[in-house]
Amino acid sequence: xxxPTNQVLSILQTRLDKAAILAGDAIDPRYSDxxxxxxxxxxxxxLRPRNTSEVAEILNACNAARLPLVVQGGRTGLSGGARVLxxxxxxxxxxxxxxxxxxxxxxxxxxxxxxxxQVVQERADxxxxxxxxxxxxxxxxxxxxxxxxxxxGIRVLRYGNxxxxxxxxxxxxxxxxxxxSMKGLAKDNSGYDLSQLFVGSEGTLGVVTRACLRLHPxxxxxxxxxxxxxxxxxxxxxxxxxxxxxxxxxxxxxxILAPLMGDMVSALGFTAPVALTSPVYVLTDIxxxxxxxxxxxxxxxxxxxxxDGLVEDVVxxxxxxxxxxxxxxxxxxxxxxxxxGAMLSLDVSLPLPxxxxxxxLAEAAQAHADPAARAYIFGHLGDGNLHYVVRTDRxxxxxxxxxxxVAKSGGSISAEHGIGLDKKAYLxxxxxxxxxxxxxxxxxxxxxxNILNRGRIFDMPPALPSA
Amino acid sequence: xxxPTNQVLSILQTRLDKAAILAGDAIDPRYSDxxxxxxxxxxxxxLRPRNTSEVAEILNACNAARLPLVVQGGRTGLSGGARVLxxxxxxxxxxxxxxxxxxxxxxxxxxxxxxxxQVVQERADxxxxxxxxxxxxxxxxxxxxxxxxxxxGIRVLRYGNxxxxxxxxxxxxxxxxxxxSMKGLAKDNSGYDLSQLFVGSEGTLGVVTRACLRLHPxxxxxxxxxxxxxxxxxxxxxxxxxxxxxxxxxxxxxxILAPLMGDMVSALGFTAPVALTSPVYVLTDIxxxxxxxxxxxxxxxxxxxxxDGLVEDVVxxxxxxxxxxxxxxxxxxxxxxxxxGAMLSLDVSLPLPxxxxxxxLAEAAQAHADPAARAYIFGHLGDGNLHYVVRTDRxxxxxxxxxxxVAKSGGSISAEHGIGLDKKAYLxxxxxxxxxxxxxxxxxxxxxxNILNRGRIFDMPPALPSA
Numbered sequence: 001x002x003x004p005t006n007q008v009l010s011i012l013q014t015r016l017d018k019a020a021i022l023a024g025d026a027i028d029p030r031y032s033d034x035x036x037x038x039x040x041x042x043x044x045x046x047l048r049p050r051n052t053s054e055v056a057e058i059l060n061a062c063n064a065a066r067l068p069l070v071v072q073g074g075r076t077g078l079s080g081g082a083r084v085l086x087x088x089x090x091x092x093x094x095x096x097x098x099x100x101x102x103x104x105x106x107x108x109x110x111x112x113x114x115x116x117x118q119v120v121q122e123r124a125d126x127x128x129x130x131x132x133x134x135x136x137x138x139x140x141x142x143x144x145x146x147x148x149x150x151x152x153g154i155r156v157l158r159y160g161n162x163x164x165x166x167x168x169x170x171x172x173x174x175x176x177x178x179x180x181s182m183k184g185l186a187k188d189n190s191g192y193d194l195s196q197l198f199v200g201s202e203g204t205l206g207v208v209t210r211a212c213l214r215l216h217p218x219x220x221x222x223x224x225x226x227x228x229x230x231x232x233x234x235x236x237x238x239x240x241x242x243x244x245x246x247x248x249x250x251x252x253x254x255x256i257l258a259p260l261m262g263d264m265v266s267a268l269g270f271t272a273p274v275a276l277t278s279p280v281y282v283l284t285d286i287x288x289x290x291x292x293x294x295x296x297x298x299x300x301x302x303x304x305x306x307x308d309g310l311v312e313d314v315v316x317x318x319x320x321x322x323x324x325x326x327x328x329x330x331x332x333x334x335x336x337x338x339x340x341g342a343m344l345s346l347d348v349s350l351p352l353p354x355x356x357x358x359x360x361l362a363e364a365a366q367a368h369a370d371p372a373a374r375a376y377i378f379g380h381l382g383d384g385n386l387h388y389v390v391r392t393d394r395x396x397x398x399x400x401x402x403x404x405x406v407a408k409s410g411g412s413i414s415a416e417h418g419i420g421l422d423k424k425a426y427l428x429x430x431x432x433x434x435x436x437x438x439x440x441x442x443x444x445x446x447x448x449x450n451i452l453n454r455g456r457i458f459d460m461p462p463a464l465p466s467a
Numbered sequence: 468x469x470x471p472t473n474q475v476l477s478i479l480q481t482r483l484d485k486a487a488i489l490a491g492d493a494i495d496p497r498y499s500d501x502x503x504x505x506x507x508x509x510x511x512x513x514l515r516p517r518n519t520s521e522v523a524e525i526l527n528a529c530n531a532a533r534l535p536l537v538v539q540g541g542r543t544g545l546s547g548g549a550r551v552l553x554x555x556x557x558x559x560x561x562x563x564x565x566x567x568x569x570x571x572x573x574x575x576x577x578x579x580x581x582x583x584x585q586v587v588q589e590r591a592d593x594x595x596x597x598x599x600x601x602x603x604x605x606x607x608x609x610x611x612x613x614x615x616x617x618x619x620g621i622r623v624l625r626y627g628n629x630x631x632x633x634x635x636x637x638x639x640x641x642x643x644x645x646x647x648s649m650k651g652l653a654k655d656n657s658g659y660d661l662s663q664l665f666v667g668s669e670g671t672l673g674v675v676t677r678a679c680l681r682l683h684p685x686x687x688x689x690x691x692x693x694x695x696x697x698x699x700x701x702x703x704x705x706x707x708x709x710x711x712x713x714x715x716x717x718x719x720x721x722x723i724l725a726p727l728m729g730d731m732v733s734a735l736g737f738t739a740p741v742a743l744t745s746p747v748y749v750l751t752d753i754x755x756x757x758x759x760x761x762x763x764x765x766x767x768x769x770x771x772x773x774x775d776g777l778v779e780d781v782v783x784x785x786x787x788x789x790x791x792x793x794x795x796x797x798x799x800x801x802x803x804x805x806x807x808g809a810m811l812s813l814d815v816s817l818p819l820p821x822x823x824x825x826x827x828l829a830e831a832a833q834a835h836a837d838p839a840a841r842a843y844i845f846g847h848l849g850d851g852n853l854h855y856v857v858r859t860d861r862x863x864x865x866x867x868x869x870x871x872x873v874a875k876s877g878g879s880i881s882a883e884h885g886i887g888l889d890k891k892a893y894l895x896x897x898x899x900x901x902x903x904x905x906x907x908x909x910x911x912x913x914x915x916x917n918i919l920n921r922g923r924i925f926d927m928p929p930a931l932p933s934a
Contacts, residue, residue, distance in 0.1 A: 105703050106819040106851070107710070128711065150656050161654060163663070164631060177901045185816045186850040187628060188879040189617050189667050190886055191898050191924050192906045196630075196663050200656050217714040236572050243574070244595065247684040247756040248715045289714040293760030349652045352573040383653040384573070412655040419657055431658050434644045438913065439659045445912035446905065457658050 004067035005044045005089065011061040012047070016054060019095070022046040031090050034075040034082040035137075036422055037342075043070075045089040051096065052170060052178060052209040058091060059207065059451075060176030068454045071203040073145030074116065076137035078345065079420030081149070081202050081456050088454070093144050096209065102127035107215045108167060108184045113144025113208050117151075120213065129215040132159030136334060144208045150200035152416030154330070157382035158251045158287070161416070162199065165214050169195035171206035174447040184212040197442075202418050203453040205446045219287035221294040222251075224317045224326040225302055228278035229310065232356050235280050238310045239352075239382060242284060245301045249294060251287040253382030254330050255280065260376035260389075264336040273315040273326065282381070283330050285323070333378050337389055343376075344395040346388040348406045349415035355384065358409035362388070365401035370394040385415035403429050419457045427458060471534035472511045472556065478528040479514070483521060486562070489513040498557050501542040501549040502604075503889055504809075510537075512556040518563065519637060519645060519676040525558060526674065526918075527643030535921045538670040540612030541583065543604035545812065546887030548616070548669050548923050555921070560611050563676065569594035574682045575634060575651045580611025580675050584618075587680065596682040599626025603801060611675045617667035619883030621797070624849035625718045625754070628883070629666065632681050636662035638673035641914040651679040664909075669885050670920040672913045686754035688761040689718075691784045691793040692769055695745035696777065699724075699823050702747050705777045706819075706849060709751065712768045716761060718754040720849035721797050722747065727843035727856075731803040740782040740793065749778075749848070750797050752790070800845050804856055810843075811862040813855040815873050816882035822851065825876035829855070832868035837861040852882035870896050886924045894925060 012021060022031075023045050032040030047069075049055045062069050072082045072092045084090060096112040099119060103109065107129055111120055117131075118138040124131045135141060135153035145151075147169065151162040159165070170180040171194075181195045198208055229235050235255055242250050258279045265272045274281070288294035298316075305311045317323040337343060350358050359377070366373050373392040379385050392398045403413050407429040413419075419427055428436065436458055443450070443460060450460045479488060489498075490512050499507030514536075516522045529536050539549045539559045551557060563579040566586060570576065574596055578587055584598075585605040591598045602608060602620035612618075614636065618629040626632070637647040638661075648662045665675055696702050702722055709717050725746045732739045741748070755761035765783075772778045784790040804810060817825050826844070833840050840859040846852050859865045870880050874896040880886075886894055895903065903925055910917070910927060917927045 103818075103820060105707060107707075150660075152654055152656075156654060160627075160631065163660075164627065173901075173905065177904070179902050179905055180899065181902065183877050183879060183897075184818055185879055185882070187619050187623060187816045187847070187852045187882040189619075189883055190879045190881040190890075191894060191902070192909065193617075193630075193663075193667055194902060194905055196660075196666075197909075199663075200660055217710050219714065240572055240574075243684050245756065247686065249756065289712065289716065290757070290760050290764050293757050293764075297757050297760075349654045351570075351651055353570060380654070385654045410650050412650065412652055412657045414657040415652070415654040416656055423657075427658060430650075432647065434640075435646050435648065435658070435661060437644070438640065438646055438661055441912040442659065442664075442909060445908040 002044065002087065004065040007065040008061045008067050008089070009045065012058060015057055016049070020048050020050065020054065022048065030075070031072065031092065032084050034077040034080065036078050036080040036083065036420070038080045038083050038422065040083040041086045041088070043084045043088060043090045046092055047089060048092050048095050052172065055172045055207055055209050056176040056178055059172050059174055062089065063174050063176065063449055063451055066449055066451065068451045071207050071453055073113065073142035074137065074140040076141040077145065077149065077420060078417045079414070080422040081418055081420030081453065083421055085455065091207065093142065099123060102129060102215065106184060108212055109215060110182065110210060110212050111143045112210050113142060115143045117141050117143060117146055124215045125218070128218055130218045131213065132165050132216050133162050136331070143211055147199055147208045147211055148201065148203045149418045152380070152383070152385065154252050154254065154380065156380060157253055158248065159216060163196065166195055166199055166211055167214050168212040169198050169208055170210040171198050171208045173206045174449065174452050179206065182210060182212050202420065202456050204443055204456055206452070219289060221288045221291050222285060222323055223295050223298050224283065224285035224323045225298070225314050226273045226326050226329065227282045227284070227314045228274045228312045229280040229282060230278065230312055232280055232359065234310045235282055235381060236352060238282060238305055241305060241310065242301055246286060246297060249286045249288045249297065250284070252283070252285045254283045255378060255381035256333060257377040259374065260333060260378055263376070264332055267336055268332055274313040278312055283326060337376060340391065344390040344392055344398055346399060346402055347415050347417040348388055348411055348413060349385050350406070350409055350411040352384050354409045358405055358411065361405040361408065362402050365405050366390065366398055369397040369401040373398055383415070399426070406430065421456060424458060469511065469554065471532040474532040475528045475534050475556070476512065479525060482524055483516070487515050487517065487521065489515065497542070498539065498559065499551050501544040501547065503545050503547040503550065503887065505547045505550050505889065507550040508553045508555070510551045510555060510557045513559060514556060515559050515562050519639065522639045522674055522676050523643040523645055526639050526641055529556065530641050530643065530916055530918055533916055533918065535918045537920055538674050540580065540609035541604065541607040543608040544612065544616065544887060545884045546881070547889040548885055548887030548920065550888055552922065558674065560609065566590060569596060569682065573651060575679055576682060577649065577677060577679050578610045579677050580609060582610045584608050584610060584613055591682045592685070595685055597685045598680065599632050599683050600629050603798070610678055614666055614675045614678055615668065615670045616885045619847070619850070619852065621719050621721065621847065623847060624720055625715065626683060630663065633662055633666055633678055634681050635679040636665050636675055637677040638665050638675045640673045641916065641919050646673065649677060649679050669887065669923050671910055671923055672919070674919070686756060688755045688758050689752060689790055690762050690765050691750065691752035691790045692765070692781050693740045693793050693796065694749045694751065694781045695741045695779045696747040696749055697745065697779055699747055699826065701777045702749055702848060703819060705749060705772055708772060708777065709768055713753060713764060716753045716755045716764065717751070719750065719752045721750040722845060722848035723800060724844040726841065727800060727845055730843070731799055734803055735799055741780040745779055750793060804843060807858065811857040811859055811865055813866060813869055814882050814884040815855055815878055815880060816852050817873070817876055817878040819851050821876045825872055825878065828872040828875065829869050832872050833857065833865055836864040836868040840865055850882070873897065888923060891925060
């Protein structure tokens, strides 16, 4: 074992229980990587604390020994943020799964970092409330990882992203100091909001150990519509129209472009709810509090949209079963794409007014990079977020070509998947040198020895040798 | 003039227009203080840039000369954040008032820092949209100041605080580097969200020059209810009940406690909408998209609340005029309190489940600190935010006593007014040494010479003399 690892072990062995330290052959290969599927190194050490003070002891020891750590939650990330690099120990929050009861007056819940998202959703539901974020990996992804990556998903249009659900965070800095902002207040302007700083920082600034989360009233009505549209512009028109007409009743607005819709229906072999002759399909839904009036407002709005030429054909759910059935179509996109095997999977965000032009640009650039490439595009149109998945033998060339178009169109190369290790090389395309320099200054201020998730998001300049 | 001032002047006189530099007798006394009313120093220099690159030139020059700057927007702050300290120059954003047209597809607007809040509200309204924050100082308070202080107000329950309206910020760091995150994307997880870092940092980390703001669909229905309640617990019960029943239709939930209500009605001489025999009064309203159904749902919910004993009496608005009339009552609280003259004005935030116990604690502590003190309490109950205003001859003793109770109850000493200069001495009561140390590390990383709003929120340790 390397010297820093031994130094850390000699300290921690006397302070942590046996299950907290895995070394050598006891380390399961699952600790090496996340869902991004890159080749991770085998860690020499996996540390599994039971509580925040153990996290603090671990970080203190690793910081003193200059042992770099990669932080792991459910390892469902898609950008390689949790993948192990040579020489890194793993800090896994998997044993920190305490979940408090819902606080009913304020409508909040306190969860440790290792609690899976779905467990929070179910606890909220049992209390007659709803948690505002839902993503496909809900069963495995953890609250700590969700915070570190500012998870998005299908309900951002309604409730905002994960950032908006976080009322407070407890986090441990690289030197072991514990920042606990767990008051759970809706309003607090007493100094910097340190909790927000950790949201989306991908574990580079501190280790999130607990959070106080906001819950929302549970809707009692829901209705979904699957629409075929004549163009992407019609989709923007429909979004604007439904927002203006339905306000916050509008709860989801997902888009599927034609090649994906057709190929998916052929491959999975089911009957599409509408004729597959249109270039654009939208799945939209409402969730509200007023039975009868809500569904009526939705139906009337959709009729108007057809009359206005925004929608060609529409199927409206008439029951809970049909509602779930239409949403299954959206999940089928992922089922189809996973079954297709290795594909280049990009997750981009565009200003809505420039999305159409971006798609034209990207189509040409992609064809130039790989004439044989085929793009499958779907995503959260209401948030300007497209999942841009490409079957190609030249993934690097196509990624560079599409990201260049994102940059030209004023977009982001990562809407919700983060940067991790895998997108780091492209970050300079959409963030300026001044922005990257500011990020590095904040990183150096909170983790001067660069031990936490080193090399994720950006690289730090090499430190001067200490005296 | 002091040497650093001369050094800065000699550089800036050749680069800025004449109106950008005020010195000596040309400086109006209004630049010395904000609404907090403390005695501000007379600045030697007031700098009034026209655009972001002029802000960068100014900061660069001041940083090189180590000339400290206080940043000013509309000077409506209530914590002395914009008050001038001896030796400081003023950086006023008052000439940066460009406001772009509403982007209709995304529903966003780009404003320079000096644009008054009300101008943004009106531009949004003209485009059929609504801006999510409203505060009493709307006509004078500016977007830059609103961002720096994370402004709150009466619509936080519905739309969140100012933080939630900010899609991107352009800011200049102390060394003149410009961070421009103005893509206006609803989702962007590509590196740290630097925009959010500036929200609520009270001008200590950088100067906000522009922002891209989120707008919301404009409600078409509204209805307000003024209720008398048997207890504070009934108010929590009513809040929970209305939230669960009406969801996001519920738009405001303000409380006025008995002594204030009675004294205000006597002093201003109007007829109260309900009999003044209750300890607690609530003004609540809905804003929605479905005429008929919305008002019906509100009426039914209030009837149920009376039946359940949560509400004693209620007056429901039947017209736009009555709606505005009930909201005027809420504004009358400030009118009454301002007319009463100098009072201790605290703005605290409590976890809802502990607010009742806090009020009991605070009443006793306040009576101990000044037996003659009389407290007027009202505020945004839906956000856990109380304005706690005390008529007392011993403001320092009473403030300390009440803030101690806030700390014991797990609250915040500033819900929406910020810390500035005036509440700095109390910040340690509710933020830990580790939190304060982390704030200082971030401040030192972005403003190493401590030239921006020095001494606001917290003091920095004296810098080592440079070699």
